[in-house]
Amino acid sequence: MTPFFRKKKDIPLGLWMKCPDCSKMVFTKTFEQNQNVCPECGFHIRLTAEHRIQLLVDEGSFEELASDLEPRDVLHFNDRESYEAKLKRNQAKSGSTEAVRGGRALLDGRPVNICAMDFGFMGGSMGVVVGERIAIVAEDALERRVPLVVIATSGGARMHEGALSLMQMAKTSAVIAKLREAHVPYITVLADPCTGGVSASFAAQGDVTLAEPGALIGFAGPRVIQGTIKRTLPEGFQRSEFLVDKGYVDRIVPRKKLKEEIATILDYLLPREVIEETPPEETPPEETATERVGGEPAPEEPASEEPASQATGEAVITPAAKTDADGESKNDVAKEDQANDVRST
Amino acid sequence: MADASKSPTTGKRSPVEMATCLPFERTILALERKIEELKSIPDVDLNGELQPLEHRRDRLLAEVFGKLTAWQKVQVARHPHRPQFSEYVAGMCEDWVELHGDRLFGEDRAMCTGLARIGDHRVLIVGHRKGRETREKLACNFGCAHPEGYRKALAKMRLAERFGLPIVTLINTPGAYPGIGAEERGQAWAIAENILAMSTLQVPVLCIVIGEGGSGGALGIGVGDRVLMLEYAYYSVISPEGCASILWKDGSRAEDAARALRLTSDDLLKLGVVDEVVPEPLGGAHRSPDAMVEALKGAIITHLDELSAMDPDERLEKRYARLRSLGNGIEPLDPPEGGEPSPA
Ligand SMILES: [Zn+2]
Numbered sequence: 001m002t003p004f005f006r007k008k009k010d011i012p013l014g015l016w017m018k019c020p021d022c023s024k025m026v027f028t029k030t031f032e033q034n035q036n037v038c039p040e041c042g043f044h045i046r047l048t049a050e051h052r053i054q055l056l057v058d059e060g061s062f063e064e065l066a067s068d069l070e071p072r073d074v075l076h077f078n079d080r081e082s083y084e085a086k087l088k089r090n091q092a093k094s095g096s097t098e099a100v101r102g103g104r105a106l107l108d109g110r111p112v113n114i115c116a117m118d119f120g121f122m123g124g125s126m127g128v129v130v131g132e133r134i135a136i137v138a139e140d141a142l143e144r145r146v147p148l149v150v151i152a153t154s155g156g157a158r159m160h161e162g163a164l165s166l167m168q169m170a171k172t173s174a175v176i177a178k179l180r181e182a183h184v185p186y187i188t189v190l191a192d193p194c195t196g197g198v199s200a201s202f203a204a205q206g207d208v209t210l211a212e213p214g215a216l217i218g219f220a221g222p223r224v225i226q227g228t229i230k231r232t233l234p235e236g237f238q239r240s241e242f243l244v245d246k247g248y249v250d251r252i253v254p255r256k257k258l259k260e261e262i263a264t265i266l267d268y269l270l271p272r273e274v275i276e277e278t279p280p281e282e283t284p285p286e287e288t289a290t291e292r293v294g295g296e297p298a299p300e301e302p303a304s305e306e307p308a309s310q311a312t313g314e315a316v317i318t319p320a321a322k323t324d325a326d327g328e329s330k331n332d333v334a335k336e337d338q339a340n341d342v343r344s345t
Numbered sequence: 346m347a348d349a350s351k352s353p354t355t356g357k358r359s360p361v362e363m364a365t366c367l368p369f370e371r372t373i374l375a376l377e378r379k380i381e382e383l384k385s386i387p388d389v390d391l392n393g394e395l396q397p398l399e400h401r402r403d404r405l406l407a408e409v410f411g412k413l414t415a416w417q418k419v420q421v422a423r424h425p426h427r428p429q430f431s432e433y434v435a436g437m438c439e440d441w442v443e444l445h446g447d448r449l450f451g452e453d454r455a456m457c458t459g460l461a462r463i464g465d466h467r468v469l470i471v472g473h474r475k476g477r478e479t480r481e482k483l484a485c486n487f488g489c490a491h492p493e494g495y496r497k498a499l500a501k502m503r504l505a506e507r508f509g510l511p512i513v514t515l516i517n518t519p520g521a522y523p524g525i526g527a528e529e530r531g532q533a534w535a536i537a538e539n540i541l542a543m544s545t546l547q548v549p550v551l552c553i554v555i556g557e558g559g560s561g562g563a564l565g566i567g568v569g570d571r572v573l574m575l576e577y578a579y580y581s582v583i584s585p586e587g588c589a590s591i592l593w594k595d596g597s598r599a600e601d602a603a604r605a606l607r608l609t610s611d612d613l614l615k616l617g618v619v620d621e622v623v624p625e626p627l628g629g630a631h632r633s634p635d636a637m638v639e640a641l642k643g644a645i646i647t648h649l650d651e652l653s654a655m656d657p658d659e660r661l662e663k664r665y666a667r668l669r670s671l672g673n674g675i676e677p678l679d680p681p682e683g684g685e686p687s688p689a
Contacts, residue, residue, distance in 0.1 A: 072677070074676075075605070075606075076679075077605050078605065079592035079593055080592065127672075128672035131671075135669065157582045157583075159582055159583055159588050159591070159592060159606070161582075161672070162581065162606045162616075163558075163581060163606075163608065163613055163618045164671070165672075166560055166561070166581075166618075167564075167671035168672060169537075169540055169564055170540055170568050170671060171672070173537065173544060174665055174668040175669070176541060177541045177542075177544045180541070196561070197561055197582070199533040200533040200536040200537050200540075204536075204537035205537050205538070205541055217533075218528050219527065219528060219533040220524075224523045225523045225524060231525075246529050246530070246531065
């Protein structure tokens with residue numbers, strides 16, 4: 001099994017790894033057995049969507065929805081590389097066709113729908129297909145009246161699909177509104193980082209909002225804010241703990257306890273009879289392709305930090321404000337050491 | 346009942362007085378200056394000389410504004426003399442009653458809400474306010490709202506919903522404010538809640554991008570039954586400067602970014618992001634603010650007539666269908682004009 005983080009050049013392949021946060025050398029197996037949380041300092045390494053789902057759902061229970069939808073280059077977007085080429089590169093690297101995967105699953109025996117995002121795929125940015133997949137999985141949850149769990153990590157809306165990406169905020173929110181009206185529980189888990197158009201739409205609309213420890217969560221990225229206000233940001237600003245203090249996150253839950261806590265919370269939110277019911281038979285919906293995830297090897301090098309996403313909070317006020325929209329996902333320096341860079345901002 | 350915010354006039358400014366001049370408007374402005382000079386000469390009949398000049402000016406305006414690049418349109422959208430919220434309210438509304446405060450934290454001058462009558466329609470108007478003079482701009486934070494601005498908008502929209510008043514939003518912001526206080530008070534949560542709530546508001550909701558449609562800050566009051574856009578407004582996932590600095594690693598490549606982002610009204614109409622483009626007067630809204638206000642008033646009344654006549658359930662179903670299909674089944678646009686931007 002390969003580790004789910006970017007290997008550093010100075011680390012012997014696979015055997016040992018250096019924690020991106022505390023820099024201690026840790027036996028890779030130990031790291032993996034600890035849900036990719038550093039046994040020394042508790043740092044939560046970013047995971048692929050597939051891996052996040054695996055950690056939460058019962059083995060073999062995940063049926064992917066809408067995996068046949070693939071992103072398209074509707075705008076003919078070219079910056080230093082064509083969007084099409086960028087997509088192909090990210091698809092090959094991540095083993096996923098988009099920055100989110102979702103479907104039906106069992107969580108500790110409870111039928112749920114689940115989506116997980118992958119920051120390694122173009123900074124977890126939301127384009128049309130990311131929005132559409134979330135909408136499909138959420139609508140399916142509504143129809144089945146099963147809870148929706150979304151693990152959100154993203155730099156924001158994807159620039160390469162222009163205003164269509166922005167509109168996915170409206171699309172996903174419209175479906176979440178229906179879940180709310182129907183009293184179908186919706187739990188969000190905010191993972192590092194979660195900013196921009198994703199944080200300002202479905203990620204911030206949970207009935208219960210959980211966060212992984214130490215995750216960067218906010219509307220604008222720290223770099224944009226710093227460029228705007230020309231002041232150093234306070235220690236711990238926009239981290240999960242800060243969001244709890246300010247009243248925007250219900251609970252910080254370490255990865256190890258996530259499944260258990262979600263199950264407990266769901267038991268409070270679901271009507272009594274639903275909990276006691278046996279799971280309904282899992283028939284895939286007719287109109288969307290389903291596909292089992294699992295067994296595929298994890299990508300060798302996920303999470304190249306594509307300059308792909310942006311925190312939607314970007315506003316042009318001062319020239320300095322124009323420098324960056326998300327301190328994380330598009331820093332050249334960060335290319336080789338993404339996690340370290342994020343922690344330092 | 347009127348209050349102080351009705352003060353800005355919609356009186357036509359002479360273009361000659363314009364302190365600022367967009368680079369592509371220079372020849373037009375020179376011509377306009379000449380016309381003004383001729384007109385100012387007393388007691389001389391210069392019609393023979395004036396008319397050809399005026400014709401030339403109009404031809405030039407049509408020519409220049411007929412082929413503005415995306416970046417030039419962004420500049421028009423940001424023009425300091427472009428009509429803003431206050432001018433629209435003053436010019437198209439009767440009985441304007443501004444309502445302040447979000448009942449949670451405070452008052453945000455970057456977001457303006459109030460009751461008004463447009464034609465026969467009694468409505469709630471919500472809009473970004475940028476301010477015109479320096480002190481006003483500072484008070485309005487240059488149109489960049491804080492969470493309390495979005496929460497004020499939502500509180501007043503709920504009020505409108507309770508009393509059956511249709512909602513008209515006027516969007517004009519570089520973006521929601523990225524600052525410490527804004528983050529501490531949950532900017533992401535405030536915007537997310539507005540977007541969600543606006544998808545289910547029981548009353549008609551009509552949104553109009555009148556100038557800058559700056560990403561999430563614009564969308565925070567931009568979800569409704571129909572979205573209109575003025576011809577030279579822009580609406581984008583990110584500012585061209587921000588996009589350029591991220592993707593081109595060079596903020597000065599904003600022109601390339603503006604072209605790539607497809608943020609103009611004609612492209613956004615094709616993409617289904619907006620439902621209708623409201624044409625601007627010859628030479629842009631800043632050249633004839635009164636005509637622009639009048640044109641928008643007409644468009645608003647037409648749409649409010651239609652939306653108000655609809656069965657509420659049907660209206661909500663259609664709104665959901667519109668939101669749910671955003672970005673789906675879109676024909677790829679033709680490649681952007683001006684060719685592909687060169688690699689950095
Ligand atoms: Zn560590």
